[in-house]
Amino acid sequence: MMIPTGEATIGPFFPPRYVDQGANDLTMFDGRKAKGEAIWIRGRVVQEDGAALENLIVEIWQPDADGIFRHPADPRHARADPDFLGWGRAATDDKGGYVFRTIMPGAPEGRAPHINFMLMFSGLMRILKTTLYFEHGMDVVLLAVPASRRELLMAKKQGPGSYRFDIRLRGENETPFFGD
């Protein structure tokens, strides 16, 4: 058995081109449109003192509209939407804001619809991992979170096809993060 390499902060100086134009739009892949309901997910990332965090990387991973992952570990992956990659990357702006355009995920077996999030930033020695949900439901990952904190993982509907998912790294109403 080999020991996994130690993590380190992404630092403040990753190249500006690290976040490619369009990398936060999961609804289009190779010029073709993914099937399903296109939605917006917007949010703001803050630290303990409430300061907005600029230049922070957010990445997401999710299944397609039918809840199928584009990965051979999913027994149904041969039927995954060929026009949906399921991965995206965004950087926060000077107000701490990020935005993704994506497809409303279907429910994978045994899970409620959800989107996996990762945060990378100067001062984060380890990647922070959390999960966005659209509503409370039977879900083994959600149920692992103390009941009093589950609401913090719920995206708030802002209007048709538009959701808000704010993330607080530390402090009151701190977003639950997973240690795997």
Added chain:
Amino acid sequence: MLSIPMPTIIQPRDERTQPARIVAGYPQTPLRNPRQPLVKRSPTLSELSGPLEAARRVKLLGGDIAGHGDKQAIGQLIHLKVRVLDEDGAPVGGTLVEMWQANAAGRYLHPNDDDHAPPDPNFYGAARLVTDESGRCELRTVKPGAYPVPTRDGWWRPPHVHFSLFGKVWLSRLVTQMYFPGEPLNGQDRILNAVPDTAARESLVARYLPPTGDPHDALVFEHQIVLRGRAATPVQP
């Protein structure tokens, strides 16, 4: 018979092989890392799958970033031979590797780097490669310089190269940094030394390879990166 790829198992890491989240003398860390305990979960398919084709979503940048002729970057030319493995020691082929670094003077080509060291017009300092079947990729670059961190007590980062890798599943995603052997600043770097385990810390330092063959135009270093995950043992019928 169809070959069904082996599922990946992710086991908890020995925390001593990973950096502390809050680091003395790194003033951003206490403001940005969770106060609440991290939630333990049993990984499901969602975390044990992941983007295998991230390279199709980003623009690849070649591995020769030192330039040539009158466009050659200033600095000590180096070849960096990288190998990416999983916890079984099996090569991780076809995975996206993103690398970036400061120039030889210790300056990043980044709008937020207001260090006084000079920029090098021939050095962008970033590569994006995909590993071959044996998990290898190679960078031709110049050795990055050290630079001061804007803290009151005069901490300098040693020469290092940043890495971002994907692997086979979401939980194998890794962001790390690679250091150079024999650098006096390694011993006082707060980021490198945030990893408590000595062997784990030493594995973040590249190995110098003696010159072989011609031309001897560059120092050669090799570096091994181990991503989380191993193949599930097949169940015997």
